[in-house]
Amino acid sequence: MLKLLKYDLKYMVQNMSVFYILSIFFAVLVRLLNMLEQTVIINILQSIFSGCAIAMCANILINTMMRSWIRFRDSIYKDESYLTHTLPVTKSDIYNSKFLQTLIFFIIGFVIVLLSLFIAYYTKDRWMLIKGLINNMTTGLEFKTMTFVISFMVIVFLEVFNAIQCGFVGIVLGNKCNNGKIGFSVLFGFIAYLISQSVVLFLVFVVGLFNSSIMNLFTNNVLLDATSFKLLLFLSISFYVIAISCMSIICKNELNRGVNVE
Amino acid sequence: MELVEIKHLSKSFDNKEILKDVNISISSGKIVGLLGKNGAGKTTIIKLINDLLTPTSGEILIKGKKVGVESKKIISYLPERTYLNKQMKVSEVISYFKDFYDDFDDNKALKLLEALDLSVDQKLAKMSKGMQEKVQLVLVMSRNADLYILDEPLGGVDPATRDYILDTILSNFNEDASVIISTHLISDIERILDEVIFIDRGQVILQSDADTLRNKEKASIDEIFRRMFRC
Amino acid sequence: MEFTFDNNLPIYIQLLEYMKIYLISGVFKCGEKLPSVRDFANTFKVNPNTMQKALAELEEMKLIYTERTNGKYVTKDEELINKLKDEYAIALAKSYFQGMKRIGLGKADSIKYLEGIE
Numbered sequence: 001m002l003k004l005l006k007y008d009l010k011y012m013v014q015n016m017s018v019f020y021i022l023s024i025f026f027a028v029l030v031r032l033l034n035m036l037e038q039t040v041i042i043n044i045l046q047s048i049f050s051g052c053a054i055a056m057c058a059n060i061l062i063n064t065m066m067r068s069w070i071r072f073r074d075s076i077y078k079d080e081s082y083l084t085h086t087l088p089v090t091k092s093d094i095y096n097s098k099f100l101q102t103l104i105f106f107i108i109g110f111v112i113v114l115l116s117l118f119i120a121y122y123t124k125d126r127w128m129l130i131k132g133l134i135n136n137m138t139t140g141l142e143f144k145t146m147t148f149v150i151s152f153m154v155i156v157f158l159e160v161f162n163a164i165q166c167g168f169v170g171i172v173l174g175n176k177c178n179n180g181k182i183g184f185s186v187l188f189g190f191i192a193y194l195i196s197q198s199v200v201l202f203l204v205f206v207v208g209l210f211n212s213s214i215m216n217l218f219t220n221n222v223l224l225d226a227t228s229f230k231l232l233l234f235l236s237i238s239f240y241v242i243a244i245s246c247m248s249i250i251c252k253n254e255l256n257r258g259v260n261v262e
Numbered sequence: 263m264e265l266v267e268i269k270h271l272s273k274s275f276d277n278k279e280i281l282k283d284v285n286i287s288i289s290s291g292k293i294v295g296l297l298g299k300n301g302a303g304k305t306t307i308i309k310l311i312n313d314l315l316t317p318t319s320g321e322i323l324i325k326g327k328k329v330g331v332e333s334k335k336i337i338s339y340l341p342e343r344t345y346l347n348k349q350m351k352v353s354e355v356i357s358y359f360k361d362f363y364d365d366f367d368d369n370k371a372l373k374l375l376e377a378l379d380l381s382v383d384q385k386l387a388k389m390s391k392g393m394q395e396k397v398q399l400v401l402v403m404s405r406n407a408d409l410y411i412l413d414e415p416l417g418g419v420d421p422a423t424r425d426y427i428l429d430t431i432l433s434n435f436n437e438d439a440s441v442i443i444s445t446h447l448i449s450d451i452e453r454i455l456d457e458v459i460f461i462d463r464g465q466v467i468l469q470s471d472a473d474t475l476r477n478k479e480k481a482s483i484d485e486i487f488r489r490m491f492r493c
Numbered sequence: 494m495e496f497t498f499d500n501n502l503p504i505y506i507q508l509l510e511y512m513k514i515y516l517i518s519g520v521f522k523c524g525e526k527l528p529s530v531r532d533f534a535n536t537f538k539v540n541p542n543t544m545q546k547a548l549a550e551l552e553e554m555k556l557i558y559t560e561r562t563n564g565k566y567v568t569k570d571e572e573l574i575n576k577l578k579d580e581y582a583i584a585l586a587k588s589y590f591q592g593m594k595r596i597g598l599g600k601a602d603s604i605k606y607l608e609g610i611e
Contacts, residue, residue, distance in 0.1 A: 085314050
């Protein structure tokens with residue numbers, strides 16, 4: 001399995017590193033221009049590079065997602081599958097390797113994005129502003145600032161990861177039903193995503209039946225009180241973990257039952 | 263125990279039967295020709311043995327075991343398409359094979375590549391399709407496998423390359439291994455075959471020793487094949 | 494040397510012919526050790542199994558023999574080789590005369606032609 005992962009990671013490094021470098025490069029440019037005397041030209045340049053840096057950050061996240069999908073499809077169903085499936089490894093290992101590859105590159109992607117943003121825009125004032133904002137929110141919700149920030153990031157991360165997994169399920173089921181037609185993959189992926197999202201909503205609703213303050217979410221726009229917020233946080237994290245594991249099991253099962261590549 | 267045993271194998275796609283009740287057995291130390299017209303089902307059989315397709319019914323045993331990790335360890339397979347990651351250099355592909363296949367002999371691969379004047383520092387994407395195919399052949403033949411499966415190794419190559427491929431197959435062939443070669447270009451290859459299997463419309467029509475068949479029919483395998491499947 | 498094979502005939506029979514001529518012409522002499530099956534297969538560019546079959550046939554005809562661990566040798570029986578040479582020579586002579594007869598030349602004339610060639 002580690003051998004598979006090694007090559008999966010190598011592939012991602014080859015394809016992603018250019019975006020990482022560009023993102024940090026533009027961030028550094030923005031920072032350097034910031035330190036120069038502000039003239040009209042510098043200002044224009046600064047906003048251009050600022051745009052570039054932001055675009056690169058978005059690019060990293062989107063590309064990680066797309067690359068994960070493409071790599072998954074290519075090595076399991078396209079020409080390269082002739083090699084993948086004839087290697088003396090189990091189908092579960094092939095899947096696990098792709099899973100870990102995605103996980104690792106998402107973490108790297110997040111780190112790079114945060115790093116770029118930090119390099120480009122960090123000033124003491126801004127930092128204080130954000131800190132203040134977060135503090136405002138957290139005190140109301142009886143949270144420690146760090147815990148809040150971390151759990152917020154975990155949620156975002158899980159949400160994105162969930163979406164990627166939906167893509168994998170879509171690719172696996174799409175290829176099973178209609179040999180390699182991309183439309184079916186997209187359709188099934190979208191369905192998997194819709195299902196996971198509606199299950200979240202449904203779950204919140206069910207909890208709401210027993211917890212009036214959560215029910216308020218559906219009926220009017222009041223802010224949550226501290227306990228229900230924590231409950232909601234806990235619920236969504238555990239749901240995403242369950243959803244991601246379920247989808248892994250579905251994929252592995254389907255792969256173990258055998259593939260039919262073109 | 264037979265090296266390959268295929269029993270009552272059938273395969274359908276969308277209710278269309280591609281293979282019907284195929285039975286084949288192949289013992290060690292043979293070069294076997296899987297012969298049939300285009301679309302007869304040769305590649306389907308080969309893909310089933312290599313776990314690229316899943317049988318609708320029937321079973322495939324390799325040294326008595328079902329297709330899986332164990333069978334993949336002892337089968338060296340050359341598909342009819344280019345299947346390597348084109349971003350890789352030849353040297354990277356070699357270490358890839360060495361990583362995954364315990365029976366891969368990298369010195370042999372390097373020697374064969376040198377004989378072909380192929381540089382190991384070159385990226386596959388920069389090579390012509392013919393060169394990529396040669397690299398693949400070298401990789402496949404550099405394993406000390408029990409079974410080599412070559413799908414249409416002669417399709418669309420020039421006569422010089424064809425001779426090179428046949429020579430490579432012969433000189434790397436050893437008594438403990440078997441080679442299955444699928445092709446529709448029978449006359450090019452028949453002199454090296456021990457056994458022939460005729461496939462037509464998803465069925466095995468005949469499995470026989472090559473020289474016995476020539477003796478019986480007083481004709482070449484190619485001629486016999488043409489007679490049998492005249493359009 | 495390029496070896497050509499006629500796909501219409503069993504390959505091992507054609508190999509047998511090549512081998513017999515090797516023996517008659519003295520490429521391999523009486524009692525001499527023969528190369529391995531694999532070496533032969535490589536020179537003829539044929540399947541080692543087929544080569545093996547041809548050699549087995551030669552052994553059946555007592556033209557070669559196997560020494561248990563050392564490999565295969567040409568027979569020490571010179572008579573046998575000479576007999577084989579005889580057979581081939583007679584067959585060739587016959588076919589020559591047959592050819593001459595077809596163009597209307599008798600035996601005496603045919604021999605005269607033979608002597609004229611050097």
